[in-house]
Amino acid sequence: MSILIAIVGILALLGIAWIMSNDKKNINYRAVAIMLAVQLFIAWFMLNTSIGQKVLQQIVNVFNKILSFGNEGIAFVFGDLAGKNYFFINVLMMIVFVSALLSILTYTRILPFAIKYIGGAVAKVTGLPKIESFVAVNSMVFGDTTAILSVQSQLHKLSPNRLFIVVTSSLVAVSCSILGAYMQMIPAEFVLVALPINIFSGLILSSMVAPVSKEEDEDIDIKEMIPEKSLFEAIGNGALIGGKTALIVGAMLITYIGLLEMLNFFLDNLVGLSFQGILGYIFAPIAFIMGIPTSEIVRAGSVMGTKVAANEFVAMLDFMKMIPDMSPKTVGIVSAFLISFANFSSIGIILGTVQAINGEQASRLAKVGLKVLLVATMGSVLTGTIVGLFL
Known part of the structure; x- marks a missing residue:
């Protein structure tokens, strides 16, 4: 019965995306079907064999090693503060290193070729444009902000629908730099x-809501993506852009999180509930259509609502306490x-990142x-529902 409910839930998500679409005639249903099939295969393969988990873990280890080099630079500048839980130091400062690294990869033509050929290969399979496909894949490794930075030279060319797909698909992702923390709080296999799976969840729904026609796709001019005349100029420009982005993102986070806390204060005094608590009740029926047992939908919905209202770390800390008392299916979903x-806070991060690159697109x-x-x-x-089908 839970499997049947989850299937209905997937169809409902696709139906809602169709209703929200601003150009229903141009929805690429073939691409949607292909990406959904790929998701189902990945979930089956990863949850029923050990090979898939081992391969993905090795890839994650490689990128975590790369990010560890940035941590050395952060530790040198901030000393003992780098080992403490300061968001600005440990997370935002990494943007500086990654931005400089991406500039090096751009100047040496490694990143432009990756965008052109890897993105092109994914685009041929899904029928989506190259840049959107590349950002979605890149987000799985570097997270949302650095994925946006990786196509900064192309950002000003994107139409409103293409910008929507790029940003939305990058938001349905996490950064490899914090996977280790996640794995200490929730089961690593999930x-x-x-x-x-997140790659295709973002692309499926965003491309239905904001379709792009094949004519909007364009070939990527590699020379156009390399404005610097020397390697050291590329490093310097990358670091400066990263620093500017980190400051803007920090300012946005202060504003959005502060406003959320103010809203919680008023709601608590007026109705005796926090904004997170209200969202928890809203997510209870959503938890049900994801295939979570009825007896656990309220608690699961509370965790899901907390994640949306605050962030995934706050939700995971709450969820850790519930895991021993919940079914394996609920834990996985x-x-x-x-x-x-x-x-909500990530909206501020994304806006800050785009603002640092192009103010018109940010507006x-x-x-x-x-x-x-x-x-x-x-x-x-959608990701949680598909995972639940194989538990």
């Missing part, structure tokens, strides 16, 4: 299986749902910020 940056994005969050959250629901 962290790993959610990563590749909720864990997979939590592996994304789809929350367009700000108008559809809540819609981006809704579709990205639906992507997390």
